[in-house]
Every structure is written in structure tokens, then in C-alpha cells.
Amino acid sequence: MSGVRRFVARRLLLGAAQTVAVVLLIFALTEALPGDAAVALAGDQPDPARIEAIRAALRLDRPAHERFADWALGLLHGDLGTSLTSGRPVARYLADGFGPTLVPAALTVALLVPAGFGLGILAARHEGRTADRLISSVTLAVYAVPEFALGVLLVTVLALRLGWLPPTAVGHGTDLLADPSVLVLPVLVLLSRPVCSLARLVRAGMIDALASPYVAQARRYGLSGARVRYAHALPAALAPAAQQLARTVDWLLSGVIVVEALFVIPGLGTVLLDAVAERDVPVVQGLAVVFGVLTVVLNLGADLVAHRLAPRAGVAA
Amino acid sequence: MRGRRGRFALGAALVAVPLALALLGPLLAGEPGPRSPSFTVGGGHPLGSDFVGRDVVRQVLLGGRPVVLTALAATALAYLVALPVGLAAALTHRRGLEELLMRPLDVLLAVPSLLLILLVATVFSPGAVGLAALVALVNVPDAARLVRAAGAEAAARPAVEALRMQGESWARIAFGYVGRSALRTLVADAGTRLTGVLYLVATAAFLGVGVAPDAADWAVMVDRNRTGLFVQPWAVVVPAVLIVALTTGTNLLFDAALDSGGARDRDRPGPRRRRLRRTGPPGGRTARKRATAGRETPA
Numbered sequence: 001m002s003g004v005r006r007f008v009a010r011r012l013l014l015g016a017a018q019t020v021a022v023v024l025l026i027f028a029l030t031e032a033l034p035g036d037a038a039v040a041l042a043g044d045q046p047d048p049a050r051i052e053a054i055r056a057a058l059r060l061d062r063p064a065h066e067r068f069a070d071w072a073l074g075l076l077h078g079d080l081g082t083s084l085t086s087g088r089p090v091a092r093y094l095a096d097g098f099g100p101t102l103v104p105a106a107l108t109v110a111l112l113v114p115a116g117f118g119l120g121i122l123a124a125r126h127e128g129r130t131a132d133r134l135i136s137s138v139t140l141a142v143y144a145v146p147e148f149a150l151g152v153l154l155v156t157v158l159a160l161r162l163g164w165l166p167p168t169a170v171g172h173g174t175d176l177l178a179d180p181s182v183l184v185l186p187v188l189v190l191l192s193r194p195v196c197s198l199a200r201l202v203r204a205g206m207i208d209a210l211a212s213p214y215v216a217q218a219r220r221y222g223l224s225g226a227r228v229r230y231a232h233a234l235p236a237a238l239a240p241a242a243q244q245l246a247r248t249v250d251w252l253l254s255g256v257i258v259v260e261a262l263f264v265i266p267g268l269g270t271v272l273l274d275a276v277a278e279r280d281v282p283v284v285q286g287l288a289v290v291f292g293v294l295t296v297v298l299n300l301g302a303d304l305v306a307h308r309l310a311p312r313a314g315v316a317a
Numbered sequence: 318m319r320g321r322r323g324r325f326a327l328g329a330a331l332v333a334v335p336l337a338l339a340l341l342g343p344l345l346a347g348e349p350g351p352r353s354p355s356f357t358v359g360g361g362h363p364l365g366s367d368f369v370g371r372d373v374v375r376q377v378l379l380g381g382r383p384v385v386l387t388a389l390a391a392t393a394l395a396y397l398v399a400l401p402v403g404l405a406a407a408l409t410h411r412r413g414l415e416e417l418l419m420r421p422l423d424v425l426l427a428v429p430s431l432l433l434i435l436l437v438a439t440v441f442s443p444g445a446v447g448l449a450a451l452v453a454l455v456n457v458p459d460a461a462r463l464v465r466a467a468g469a470e471a472a473a474r475p476a477v478e479a480l481r482m483q484g485e486s487w488a489r490i491a492f493g494y495v496g497r498s499a500l501r502t503l504v505a506d507a508g509t510r511l512t513g514v515l516y517l518v519a520t521a522a523f524l525g526v527g528v529a530p531d532a533a534d535w536a537v538m539v540d541r542n543r544t545g546l547f548v549q550p551w552a553v554v555v556p557a558v559l560i561v562a563l564t565t566g567t568n569l570l571f572d573a574a575l576d577s578g579g580a581r582d583r584d585r586p587g588p589r590r591r592r593l594r595r596t597g598p599p600g601g602r603t604a605r606k607r608a609t610a611g612r613e614t615p616a
Contacts, residue, residue, distance in 0.1 A: 014423065021424035029436045137324060137569075144512045144568035148523045149560040152539055156550050167546075254431035258520060262543075273524065276439045284439045288432055296427045 007307055015300040022292040023075065027068050030281050030288075054084055071285070080286035085278050090286035093271050101256055101267030104183055108190040108252065116195050117241070120202025121234070127207055135199065143196035147258045151189040155262075158185065168264045186263045190255045194248040201244050205237025212236070239306040246302030249295050325573035331566030335559045339381030346378040356545035356552070364551040368541050369531060373552045379533035380556060384522070384563070387449045388515045392507065394453035395460050395514075402457075403464025404491040407472045419465065422458035430455040430517060431524075438526040448527025452517050456510060463506050464499065471498035508571030515564050535560050 074081060080090035123135040142150070159167035165184050209215060210233050218228050260269035268287060275283035352370035353362065364373035406418040434451050437443065443451060471477070472495050480490045496503075522528045522536035530541070535556035542552035 017420075018424050018427040021421075022428055025424070025428060026436060029433075030440055137327075140324075140568055140572055141565040144516065144564040145561050146516050146519045146523070146536075146564060148520060148536070148539060149557040149564075152543065152546075152553055152557045153561065156546065156554055160546065160550065250429040253429045254520060257431060257435075258523065261524065272435065276435050277525075279439055281439065284436065288436055291432050292428055295429050299427065 004307070008304060011300060011303055011307075015296055018296045019293055022296060023072060023289060024068075026285055026288045026292060027071060030285055031064060031067070075289060080289070081282035083275075083283050084280045090283050093275075093283055094268070094286065094290060097266065097268035097271040099267075100265050101260070101269065104186045104190060104259070104265070104267075105252060105256055107183065107187050108194070108255075111187065111191060112194050112198065112248070113245075115191065116198030117202050119195065119199035120237070120241075121206060121229070123199065123203040124206035124210065125229070132203075136203070139196035139199050142192050143200070145192065147189050147192065147255050148262055150192055151185070151259065151262045154185055154189065168262075170264045182263075186259045186265065189259050189262070190252065193251055193255065198241060198244055198248070201240050202237050205240055206233055209233035209236035242305045243302045246298045249298045253291055253295070321573050324569050328566045328569030328571075328573055331562045332570055333566075335381055335563035335566070336385065338378060338559065339385040339563075342378035342381055346375050349375065356542075356549040358549055358551075364555060365549045367538065367549075367552045368545060373538075373555065376533050376538055376552075377535070377555055377559070380535040380538055381559065381563075383445055383528070383532070383534045384515070384519055384536060384560070387445055387452070387527075388511065388518045390446075390449040391452035391456070391514045391518060392511050394449060395456035395510065396503075396507070398453070398457045399460035399464050400496065401491075403461040404468050404495055406461070406465045407468030408477070408487070408491055408495060419462070422461055425454075426458040426462075431520065434517070434521050434526055435524070438521075443527045445527055448518065448521055451527070452514055452521070455517065456514060460506065460510065464503065467499035467502040468495045471495045474498075505571075505575045508567075508575060512564060512568045512571065515567060519560055519564070 071081065078091070080094070082089050083093065119135050119139065123132040126132045155167045159165050166179075166182050167185075206229075210229070212233075215228055215233055218232050223232075256267065257269035257272060259265070260267045261273060264270075268291075272284065272287045274280075275287065350372055353366040353372075355368050355370050356366060357370075358365045362372045362374065364377070367373050367376055402418055402422075406415045409415055409418075430452075433455055434448075437447075437451055441447065468491075477490060477494060480494060485493075519536040522532075522534050523540045525537075525540070528534050528537050530537075538556040539553050539560070542549070546553050
């Protein structure tokens with residue numbers, strides 16, 4: 001029991017350290033500009049008024065550690081700062097982009113679990129046969145494909161050639177649920193990579209478990225095939241899958257950014273890309289903190305769940 | 318068996334076209350012709366013209382090299398950093414040094430890779446070299462962890478202790494013995510890592526990081542020519558298909574190659590076990606005798 005408690009404590013400590021480090025890293029990366037930061041950030045529009053405004057907004061006349069302390073204190077109070085270009089609070093950007101991002105992302109996660117497990121179990125049941133070979137090859141192939149290439153090809157075929165689906169979400173504003181056909185292609189593209197990796201992991205876990213002595217023992221007791229598969233073999237494949245699900249957040253994030261650019265969805269990914277293009281440092285920082293902390297928390301949760309499911313595996317920390 | 322060979326052939330066939338285009342394309346591209354209007358079909362251009370009226374065929378011939386070279390450079394660079402760090406962590410006896418080397422990487426591992434790249438792109442405008450360095454940086458934590466894990470087993474062998482006592486240099490022990498023992502694992506990892514790096518390099522270029530807005534780069538072509546998808550799909554479809562073929566092919570090829578490598582590995586214990594059986598028993602017996610003797614003395 002103390003072993004479990006120690007693992008949890010260590011993992012929580014690592015999570016806390018990661019959160020602090022992510023916040024520090026984000027600040028260091030975005031504010032560690034060589035030379036005059038205000039001039040560099042003004043970029044294409046180097047007029048003195050704008051440079052002066054940036055200098056005032058970022059309080060560049062003060063030393064970096066004071067600025068970091070202010071910014072970090074603000075974060076603790078939920079104050080993410082204000083945009084350099086529009087003067088609107090960063091929290092508003094987040095609130096506006098949240099809905100259009102959440103809908104496809106939540107749909108993806110909701111479909112990911114049944115699709116990934118279904119394909120993985122199907123392949124494991126038919127190990128070495130045509131169904132398995134087909135699923136294994138396709139998941140292996142699609143797994144490596146960047147979302148934008150797959151997405152643009154799907155748009156060309158399904159939307160432009162066949163005319164089955166709308167090519168982009170233009171004209172639907174932030175209410176994507178009003179016309180679900182808009183969501184089909186984005187969700188399909190978002191699903192492509194995570195489903196493949198999850199299916200491969202579940203397949204490998206199931207095959208290992210089905211070949212293990214305890215499953216053989218369960219069979220000797222005369223348990224039905226389905227009961228052996230789902231009550232005894234499947235749980236063993238769950239631990240790596242839970243961790244992979246958390247890793248998927250990383251992918252889902254890059255997928256969301258690409259898919260929103262591809263299908264013109266006004267979500268957080270678009271906000272981030274626009275802010276990067278305009279060098280709107282506070283907005284980029286705010287979004288990065290939200291994404292970074294979310295990733296840390298989800299990975300933490302997954303490691304704890306995985307440890308609960310397979311305490312012997314000694315995962316992470 | 319048949320499946321693996323099939324996958325190998327399929328992967329090789331898929332990779333061949335984009336790889337040949339990337340390596341030889343720039344030699345065949347020739348001088349830029351006169352510009353046509355944007356997004357025309359035909360008119361001396363077999364695949365039409367792109368968003369600024371350049372010949373798509375020529376852009377396709379030129380556009381593979383940056384993708385492939387940046388990905389290869391990033392993978393190599395990631396190992397250049399990860400190998401010494403991982404091996405040092407595996408070989409050191411000081412727990413503090415190991416923690417110092419590996420813990421900061423755990424933290425870096427927590428930041429989503431594309432987010433890190435976009436963060437840096439906000440303040441700097443990285444070129445192709447910068448993009449390669451960034452993608453390498455993103456890959457270092459995971460690679461270093463793998464090197465450490467693969468090296469730790471070899472570093473604990475008596476041979477390493479013997480080499481140390483012989484006064485061999487650290488570099489010789491690390492790269493000459495431990496690194497070589499871990500080579501199989503590292504090659505397997507390099508394959509999957511290259512696939513991941515190709516994905517990141519192409520995606521970053523698609524999002525406009527590390528490339529000029531009118532660069533001859535397959536990912537940039539997909540992005541910039543999207544506006545003309547209705548009138549001139551070739552300028553998008555051809556580079557997109559090439560990227561799909563390159564990434565898919567690389568993954569299939571490495572998976573099949575490593576699969577066969579694994580099979581060879583599985584074959585290997587046979588002869589070794591036979592050899593062990595021949596030479597094993599005497600050694601084993603003396604060892605056992607020594608162990609029992611040791612246990613008997615204090616009793």
C-alpha cells in the first residue's frame with residue numbers, strides 16, 4: 001500500500017514540477033528575444049508608435065524576473081493578460097475559440113475509444129488472418145500521414161469530386177452543431193492518427209494477454225470465449241491504451257491546429273495561429289499555458305490510471 | 318512471412334517515387350519558365366500553374382528536397398544530442414548526475430511538440446536550419462530516454478567494468494561498447510522517429526513555420542495552392558499524394574525491416590543456446606559450487 005502511495009506522491013510531485021517548468025519555459029521562449037524585443041515584435045510594421053505601445057504593454061523597461069513574477073501571479077488569479085493587437089483580454093479569445101474547438105475534439109475522443117478498441121480487438125481475434133493483416137497494414141500506413149495531406153485529399157475527393165460533404169466550415173460561424181455535415185470531414189481527419197495508434201496498442205496488448213498463462217487457465221476452467229476475451233484479456237490491454245489516450249492529447253492538439261486551418265474553423269487553433277502570425281505574445285502565452293497545463297494534467301491522470309490497472313508495470317516516474 | 322515481405326515491397330515502392338523526386342528532382346527542374354496567370358490548366362504546363370503562376374511540375378521537382386533533408390537533418394541532430402546525454406546517464410554511477418541529465422528532459426516531454434515549435438516561431442523566424450533544430454530539440458527528450466534505457470542494460474555488464482579497469486576512455490566505453498550493444502534498439506527507434514519527424518517537418522511547413530511563403534516545398538504547395546482547389550486541384554493533390562506516399566512508405570518500410578530483424582533475433586538464441594549447453598555446465602557447476610560454498614561458510 002505504501003508503494004502505491006509513494007508512486008502517487010512522486011507522480012504528483014513530477015506533475016507539479018512539470019506545470020511550473022512549462023510556465024517558465026513558455027515565458028522564457030516567448031520573451032527571450034535578442035536585441036530590442038519591441039522592435040522585433042513590431043516586425044512588418046516598425047512605426048515608432050506601435051513599438052512604443054508594445055514596449056508599454058509588455059513592460060519591457062522592467063527586468064525579466066519582475067515581469068515573470070507579475071505574469072505568473074496574474075496566471076494564478078486567472079488573469080492571462082491582454083492582446084497586443086486588439087487590446088482585448090486573452091481570456092476572451094479563449095472563451096470565443098473554446099466552443100468551436102470543443103465540439104470536434106469531444107466528438108473525436110468519443111468516437112476514438114470505440115473505434116480504436118473495436119479495431120484492435122477485431123485484429124487480435126483474427127490474428128494472422130486477412131482481417132488482422134488488413135487492419136494492421138492500414139493502421140500502420142495511415143498512422144504516419146500528416147493530417148493536412150490526408151485532409152486535403154479527402155476534401156478533394158469527397159467534397160469537390162463527389163460533392164457529398166461541404167469542403168470547409170466557412171459560413172457556419174461558431175455554431176458547428178447547426179449543420180453536422182460540416183463536422184464529418186474534420187472529425188474524420190482528427191481521428192485518423194489516434195485511432196491507428198490506439199488500435200495497434202490494443203491489438204498488441206490483447207494478443208499478449210491471450211497468449212498468457214492466466215488466460216490459458218481461464219480457458220481450462222471452461223469460461224466462454226467472450227468472457228475470457230473481455231473480462232480477462234482486455235483489462236491487461238487497458239493500461240497501455242490509457243496512457244496512449246493521454247499521449248493522444250498531444251496529437252489531438254496538433255491535429256486541431258491543422259484541421260482548424262484546413263477547414264476554416266474559428267477555434268483555439270485558429271486563434272493561436274493568428275496570434276503567432278501577428279506576434280501577439282500575450283495571446284500566444286495564454287493559449288500555450290492552457291494547452292501545456294492541460295497536457296500535463298491529462299498525462300498525470302493517465303499514469304495514475306495505468307498504475308491502478310497494472311501496478312507491476314512501474315510506469316513513468 | 319508473406320505479409321512482411323509484401324509490406325516491405327509496398328513500403329519500398331511507396332517511398333521510391335517521392336525519394337527519387339526529392340533527390341534527383343532539383344537536377345531535372347531546369348530554369349524557371351515565364352510565369353502564367355495563377356491556377357491555369359494546360360497551356361504548356363502538364364499539371365497547370367500554381368498560385369503565383371509558376372509551373373507546378375517544376376515546383377514538384379524542387380519541393381521534395383527541403384522536406385526530406387530537413388527531416389533527415391533533424392533526426393540526425395536529435396541523436397547527436399540524445400546519444401551522449403543518454404549514454405552518460407546510463408553509464409554514470411552518480412544518481413545525482415543521472416537525475417540532473419534526465420529530469421529536465423521529462424519536463425520538456427510534457428510540452429506538446431507542435432506547440433513548442435509555434436512558440437518559438439512567434440518570436441523568431443526560423444529558416445530551414447532553425448526548423449530542423451527545433452524538430453530535433455522536440456525529439457531529444459524521448460530519444461535520450463530511450464538511449465538511456467537501452468544503454469543501462471549493457472552498462473551493467475561485467476565487460477564494462479573490465480573496460481573501466483583496463484583504463485579505457487569514457488568515449489570508447491560509451492560509444493564503442495555500450496552504444497554498439499544498444500544499436501539494434503536504436504536503429505528500430507530511428508525508424509519510428511524519422512516517421513514522426515517527417516510528420517512534424519511537413520506539418521510545420523504547412524503552417525508556415527521555417528519556410529518562405531512562396532517556397533518550393535511540398536507542404537507549402539499544399540497550403541498555398543488550396544485557394545485554387547476548385548479550379549486547379551493538381552497543384553494541391555500531387556504534392557499531398559507525394560507526402561502521403563513518403564510518410565506511409567517510410568513507416569511501412571521500417572516496420573517490415575525491423576520485423577524481419579526481430580525474426581532474425583528470435584532465431585539467434587538457438588545456436589547460442591547450443592553453444593551455452595556445450596560450455597555452460599562446467600562453468601555453471603563451478604559457479605553453483607562457489608555460491609553454495611559462500612553460503613556455507615557463515616553458517
